[in-house]
Structure formats: C-alpha cells, structure tokens
Amino acid sequence: MSPRGESMIERVVRVLEAVKDTGSARTASEIARCTGIPVPSAHRIVAELTRLGILDRDADRRIRIGVRLWEIAARSAGLPTLRESALPYLEDLRAVVQAPTLLSVLDHNDVLNVDTLSARQAGATNVTQPGVRLPALSSSPGIVLVAFAPPGVRDEILSSAKIVRFTEHSVVDRAEVARIVHEARRVGHVVARRWISLDSTGIAVPILADDRTALAALSVTVPFAADAAAELLPALHTTARGISRAYRLHSPDPRIALLLRQIRRAIELG
Numbered sequence: 001m002s003p004r005g006e007s008m009i010e011r012v013v014r015v016l017e018a019v020k021d022t023g024s025a026r027t028a029s030e031i032a033r034c035t036g037i038p039v040p041s042a043h044r045i046v047a048e049l050t051r052l053g054i055l056d057r058d059a060d061r062r063i064r065i066g067v068r069l070w071e072i073a074a075r076s077a078g079l080p081t082l083r084e085s086a087l088p089y090l091e092d093l094r095a096v097v098q099a100p101t102l103l104s105v106l107d108h109n110d111v112l113n114v115d116t117l118s119a120r121q122a123g124a125t126n127v128t129q130p131g132v133r134l135p136a137l138s139s140s141p142g143i144v145l146v147a148f149a150p151p152g153v154r155d156e157i158l159s160s161a162k163i164v165r166f167t168e169h170s171v172v173d174r175a176e177v178a179r180i181v182h183e184a185r186r187v188g189h190v191v192a193r194r195w196i197s198l199d200s201t202g203i204a205v206p207i208l209a210d211d212r213t214a215l216a217a218l219s220v221t222v223p224f225a226a227d228a229a230a231e232l233l234p235a236l237h238t239t240a241r242g243i244s245r246a247y248r249l250h251s252p253d254p255r256i257a258l259l260l261r262q263i264r265r266a267i268e269l270g
Contacts, residue, residue: 008045011037015045016069019055025062082216083115085246086207090117090218093239097232099220104141104204106149106214109161110134111142114216137177138164140192140202141217147185148206148214154181169194188237191229203229207240207247215247 014035019026026034032042046063049055053068086103094101094117103115110133136142136157146157158178165172171180184190192202204219218240222228 011035011041012045012049015042015049016054016065019063019065025058025060025064027062031063082247085249086115086216086218086243089239089242089246090115093218093220093235096235097220097222097228099222099228099232102141102217102219102221104145104217104219106136106142106145106153106217107133109136109157111136111139111145111217113141134196135162135164137161137181138166138170139196140190140204141219143177143181143184143190143192144204144206144219145214145217147181147190148208148212150213166196167194167198169198171195189233194224199224201227201229203232203236205233205236205240207243209244210248215244218243 014037015031018031018035028043028046029039031037031046032039035042037045046055046057050057050063050066053066055069056064056066058064082105083103090101090103101117102113104111104113106112113132113134134142136146146154149157158174158181163172163174163177164170171177180190189203189205192204194200195202200221201224202219202221204217206214207216207218209215218236220232220236222232
C-alpha cells in the first residue's frame with residue numbers, strides 16, 4: 001500500500017485513466033502531476049506498463065494506450081460479447097422506431113453507454129456517444145439498471161449515489177427518485193421526460209438475465225414533443241428479450257464467468 005493507503009492496482013488504474021482521459025499523449029511527469037502520484041512512482045508504473053505493452057511510448061517519450069490493452073479489451077468475455085449479440089437487434093429497432101438507440105450497462109454508480117445507433121433522419125435528437133458515463137440516478141437507462149440490480153446494489157445506489165440536475169425537469173429529490181426506481185421495477189420500464197435535455201425524452205427497458213437482474217439497459221431518445229412512449233415500448237421489450245436470448249446463447253461457460261468474477265472480487269478486496 002502507498003502512504004496514502006492506495007493499493008498498487010488503484011494507482012495503475014489512475015495512471016490508465018489519466019492516459020485515456022486526455023486528447024493527446026502525456027509524459028510520465030505530466031501523468032504524475034494530474035494523478036497526484038509521486039513522480040518516481042508514476043515513472044515506475046509507466047515503465048512497467050510500457051514494458052508489458054499496456055502503454056506505448058512514442059519517440060518524444062509521450063505515453064499513449066498500448067496495443068495490448070486494446071487487444072485485451074477486444075477479447076474480453078463481457079461487453080464485446082454483449083455488443084455483438086445486441087447489434088443486429090439494435091439495428092432492427094432503430095429501423096422501426098426511427099430514433100437514436102442506446103445500449104448501456106451499470107458500472108458502480110454510473111451508467112456507461114456501450115453502444116449508440118444514431119437516427120438516420122435529419123434533425124434527430126443528439127445522444128451520448130459510446131464510452132460516455134452519466135450518473136445512474138439521473139438517466140432513463142440508469143434508472144432501469146438500478147431497478148433491476150441485485151437488492152444490495154440497488155439499496156446502496158439509492159442511498160448514496162450522486163443525483164445530478166441537468167435541466168429544471170430533472171428529478172433530484174432522493175425519495176422521489178427511489179419511488180421512480182421501484183415503479184420502474186414494477187412496470188418494467190421508465191420514461192424520463194426532459195431529464196437530460198429540454199427537447200428529449202428517454203425511454204428505457206432492462207435486458208434481463210436468467211435471475212431477472214439486468215444485464216444491460218436498452219433505451220431510445222425521442223423528441224419531447226413526440227410523446228411516443230406507449231407506441232415504442234412494445235418494440236423495446238421485444239428487442240430486449242431478443243438480445244437477452246442471443247447473449248445467453250453465446251455467453252461464455254458459466255464456470256469461466258464465475259472464475260472471472262471471483263478474480264475481480266479478489267482484486268477489489270486488495
């Protein structure tokens with residue numbers, strides 16, 4: 001552990017985040033400054049990650065994400081498989097609803113946008129791009145992901161996760177947000193009118209695993225004036241069921257998935 005109580009894994013993650021979050025490459029010293037990691041430690045971490053191919057150093061000694069990290073991400077058994085399983089269904093749904101279509105997952109207290117298919121017609125509502133995070137309790141996909149999370153996860157997020165006001169219509173009262181989450185679990189969807197932007201409505205449903213917890217959220221973003229929730233929900237639910245079946249068909253051996261979860265848990269516990 002470092003003097004600040006951080007594990008080495010936590011420091012490595014902070015270094016990777018610092019490299020990922022910039023639009024251009026950084027030196028090891030710049031990484032040290034922006035992460036608060038002592039310069040000698042940051043240089044050692046960068047040197048080791050570069051040796052392993054996780055990071056790459058160019059001729060000017062500036063650091064970028066390395067090829068090996070992209071390879072690991074591309075071959076992981078989680079999100080890529082979910083994206084691959086979902087993509088044909090997302091394309092069919094977009095063709096039917098003529099609206100931006102999103103696939104999202106829960107990551108701690110955030111909702112992470114895994115994939116977005118933008119609407120083809122001119123003037124379509126803007127949506128977040130893949131890789132963008134939003135507070136889980138402040139977006140339609142986040143609400144259904146929390147609603148269909150395991151009870152302990154749901155209670156923890158409802159009690160402590162950040163709630164952000166994006167517009168004057170955003171729901172920020174914690175008790176009201178909790179009511180909306182429980183209602184979403186009861187009815188199987190959520191409609192968030194003008195929460196993120198004044199001209200749009202988010203409509204989301206869960207993509208469920210066998211145990212009825214959410215693998216992901218499927219959502220569409222429509223113009224606020226359209227008020228099309230009732231007519232779009234059947235297509236959303238049908239698509240979510242199709243993605244769930246396709247994902248389970250192609251998902252890895254459950255024993256391998258269990259082992260991966262155990263390894264991740266061990267890392268988190270330090």
